Amino acid sequence: MSFLSELKQNIRQSGKVTYEFIAVNVGLFLLFNILFIFERLLFRTGILADFYHDYLFLPGSLDVLITRPWTIITYMFLHAGLFHILFNMLFLFWFGLLLEEYLGRKKIISLYFLGGITGGLLYIISYNIFPYLRDQLEFAFLVGASASVMAILVACATLLPDYTFFLLLLGPVKLKYIALVLVIFDFLSIAGSNPGGMIAHLGGALFGFVFIKQLRKGNDWSQPFIKVVGGLGSVFKRRPPLKVKYSNKDRKNSSPRPVSQQDEIDAILDKISKSGYESLTAEEKNKLFRASGKD
Known part of the structure; x- marks a missing residue:
């Protein structure tokens, strides 16, 4: 290589x-x-x-x-x-x-x-x-x-x-x-x-x-x-036609979209600003890490 x-x-x-x-x-x-x-x-x-x-x-x-x-x-x-x-x-x-x-x-x-x-x-x-x-x-x-x-x-x-x-x-x-x-x-x-x-x-x-x-x-x-x-990027991408079929069973068992956690992330960022990264709990660090992976 x-x-x-x-x-x-x-x-x-x-x-x-x-x-x-x-x-x-x-x-x-x-x-x-x-x-x-x-x-x-x-x-x-x-x-x-x-x-x-x-x-x-x-x-x-x-x-x-x-x-x-x-x-x-x-x-x-x-x-x-x-x-x-x-x-x-x-x-x-x-x-x-x-x-x-x-x-x-x-x-x-x-x-x-x-x-x-x-x-x-x-x-x-x-x-x-x-x-x-x-x-x-x-x-x-x-x-x-x-x-x-x-x-x-x-x-x-x-x-x-x-x-x-x-x-x-x-x-x-x-x-x-x-x-x-x-x-x-x-x-x-x-x-x-x-x-x-x-x-x-x-x-x-x-x-x-x-x-x-x-x-x-x-x-x-x-x-x-x-x-x-x-x-703008999608304009230049050719996508195959997509067909999706739903059954009544699928609708009944489908779960709702997750609620946005922006407020929770903002609170964590405020805590970092005031007390530093080390003040976060292990759970808060994990939430921030998962959020950064999405964004």
Whole structure:
């Protein structure tokens, strides 16, 4: 078995969508950069790099965006350099896996895409309303998974504020402080050389915070998104006709659909937020684990 085949199999067996997001980001980064190198060495041109920039990065201009609407999705899987992707993937690995243990695949998928979309939209709005940024509109393009990663990071910190990481030179630091420092850094960096990128980061962070707050109120924003994505996917699937017959006996013996346990799960999440994961009973941990497997 080749290395790539083995890696692909291990990712599938893990069942973690966080690994899948990392694999897609790293795979695309390597693919495009290898192509750029060979194009430059063999043909001494930059046509592919120009296409990559012009048709896959998210433009700040509405006039350009309307001709390339797919860029609101493609931009969040591409990166501008080695350190850019390195730090994004490290944060995604640390916080994505942690949050996925509690919320499951579907909510991580929703946070990644909706956080990225929110950050992208805030970026576009900012470049079209603020005079300082509007002067740079012609050259404004956004790229990177940072808004998506910030959505997951802040969601994780909102759900598990007292979860502790051991940081080099600093020792144990609670997750809420890590998130707070990063958000403050992004806000202050708006005055720097990449204001639009920092605004996109803050858009993702805001979405992650509101997502968890709404989830605790019983409003799961991942459900409509997953239904839309699932509906789009079903359009391209050919299904054989299905015939189902019911007898009176089947109707009498059929059991009613189980009642939603969202309130119970929300109570467990609140308990984690207040007292930490270790405060849960074995039964509560099992319920949360089963719920994360479904979502």
